[in-house]
Amino acid sequence: MEVGLNSYLFQGKLMHSRRAEVNHHFVYSVFMVLLDLDDLPFMDTQIPGFGYNRRALTAICDQDHLPDPEGKRVPLKQMVIAHYAQAGIDLGENPKIYMLTNPRMFGYVFNPITVYYAYRVSGEFVGILAEVNNTHGEQHPYVMHSGTEIPLKRAEESQLNMRRYFAPKVFYVSPFIPQNATYEMSITPVGEKMIVHLDEYWDDKRQFQARLWGTIRPLTKDTLRGAILRYPLMTLKVIGAIHWEGLKLLRKKVPYRPWRGWRERKDEAHIQP
Secondary structure: OOOOOOOEEEEEEEEEEEOOOOOEEEEEEEEEEEEEHHHHHHHHHHOOOEEEOOOOOEEEOHHHOOOOOOOOOOOHHHHHHHHHHHOOOOOOOOOEEEEEEOOEEOOEOOOOEEEEEEEOOOOOEEEEEEEEEOOOOOEEEEEEOHHHEOOOOOHHHHHOOOEEEEEEOOOOOOOOOOOOOEEEEEEOOOOOEEEEEEEEEEOOEEEEEEEEEEEEEEOOHHHHHHHHHHOOOHHHHHHHHHHHHHHHHHHOOOOOOOHHHHHHHHHHHHOOO
16 A cells, blocks of 8 residues: 555445335445545545546545535535534544545546544544535535434444434435435444445335445555546446436336425525514
């Protein structure tokens, strides 16, 4: 591994499974990056083909991700710390923040979700920030920590030392899922084997599951080159799969809930006296 770096390449599978109205299931192979945010300036110079806030074969750009709570574009680590502070959580001095995400590839990226793992300098795991994007260019942070943690539900979660969190859905993502839903997300801490599992509930039962699982290995010029050669269109595959699976749901006559109607109702709610 390049000297001083503590970042990784993630390779695994992404699964979606729906029970509401119709059964719909798919699995795709994926690669992502798991980055120590302190590494980004060094990776920009030490790993050929990787750029930070500049054009490159693969790149991470602050502008692709959340601003801080005041809407300012700041370095990613500062952004995560600020969102935790807004939630009343002090990460202390020099926390370790890891970011699991799709990088830009050949200038393009779309991330349905980016997960930031927060650790205090002592090594204590604090929680995650789940940065959710929709296809209308909007983003929303779900800050999850001990105050939103709930009991584990599956044997796997206990065996793998996972954490399970709860959050009400407050952000439009899919036209095929209602807004009056709730999330339960279970995750492994950063390690050789990683899982992000999402259960979504509405009408008093679990209706949808999404699961990302795989393994990590050091991110070097060689492993990055291998991933690019194997998945040259990874980021286009992400947005393409979203629309392809959406067309399948339309053909199955799953109710469609347009973004515009949700946006108008939200704007009206904001101007209520």
